[in-house]
Amino acid sequence: MSDLNNPNIAIRSTPQWALKQREMFWAPNDGIFQPFDTEPDALKAKAKERLTEQGWLYAASNAGINWTHYANRTAFYRHRIIPRMLRDTNTRDTATTLFGHKVSAPIGFAPVGINRIYHPTGELSVAKVAQELNLPYCLSSAGSYSIEAVGEANKDGCRFFQLYQSPDDEQCLSMLERAVESGFTACILTTDTWQLAWRHHDVNIGNYAFYHEHGAGDIALNDPVFLKRLKEAGIDHEKDPKRAGQKWMDENIWHGHAHTWEKTKWLIKEWKRISGGKPFLLKGIQSVRDAKKAVEIGCDGIVVSNHAGRQVDGAIASLDALEKICDAVGDQIVITYDSGVRTASDIFKALALGARFVFVGRLWIYGLSIQGEIGVRHVMRALLAEFDILVNVSGYATLEEIDKEAIDSLPRVAIMPTDAHIT
Ligand SMILES: Cc1cc2nc3c(=O)[nH]c(=O)nc-3n(C[C@H](O)[C@H](O)[C@H](O)COP(=O)(O)O)c2cc1C
């Protein structure tokens, strides 16, 4: 008898699992009659329906007129899986290890700021589900709950801390110390967002949550150095949360200060000291030159990412960057991927091109927006199930078998998007 509540078992038994999902979401046990789809466009539509205009636009908007977002999606379309036949895949195993953590699948939660925009339980729900499903969780340093509370919600889960590096070194180190103290086992420095790109839809309505209702968030307000800085500036965050929020964002998150490879060497040294040698990754790498630099300065890994097309509009598709970077340094550093992943086959293709691990962002944001913890669980379990089934029906028994020969890559052609809708 399979235990349908155990995600690791339930994902193996498709019809039963699907029925159980239906039961959970359709049953009138908590008064919620929520038809709950698994298809990405349907999830997106439902999230849009649930969120305020501001919330929706923040999650959905990209830089410029979405060309890099389109490029990300088009790049997946260019690669096709080659199914294999007559192979015993019943012994298949999608579990893998990442920096010594044994996890259920090569799938993780990308860091996303201010989760309270999407649901009041925000990061706490996401971190809880990640632990339950045994998938890595990344907390954004622009999160809305404190590092300590998220660490607790994630229990013995595998969790990494994403840093927007403050130019105030004391502030930066304080964040890293808290992260280590709360059981975060890697530091991921985001390198592509020292300032926010021009995102038309957010610009049009002045859509910056931390300047308004969300303020500085608990991460900042539990930080001894930030509290000291507030005091020095004569700001009482209880009386004036907006000013506190602006100070946090302007001076520590999107401050526009120059950050260099030299400064990053310092950061790595400090992180290694504080954490006792735990892994350090750079997120936002898109070029072979920068990937080689990352190896040179002693990074343990990189996240090949273009921030889901939210930063440089007109930039290369992240999947195209992945291919080149893996060919150049794939044997020297742990290469992970994000940007534009919507289905299990996208994950398969990124792995085939050389990624060790794939992170998703918007998919779980949709789940969180639709129904908090239940929504995140639903979306990620569906993705795990889809991935397990995809691996099975395409005839691959191990992740190692998913290599370049497992896909056919069509020539690159430029497809001009016919619209500029938000996606
Ligand atoms: C609403 C939103 C907020 C984000 N916040 C952060 C953040 O705080 N830190 C960060 O490094 N990346 C952030 N990202 C980028 C994600 O980590 C990731 O690179 C991207 O979302 C992956 O692409 P996908 O959404 O298509 O899966 C954010 C992305 C979105 C959509």
Ligand SMILES: O=C(O)C(=O)c1ccccc1
């Ligand atoms: O909007 C983003 O892409 C992002 O990285 C972010 C950073 C801080 C707070 C919210 C989102």
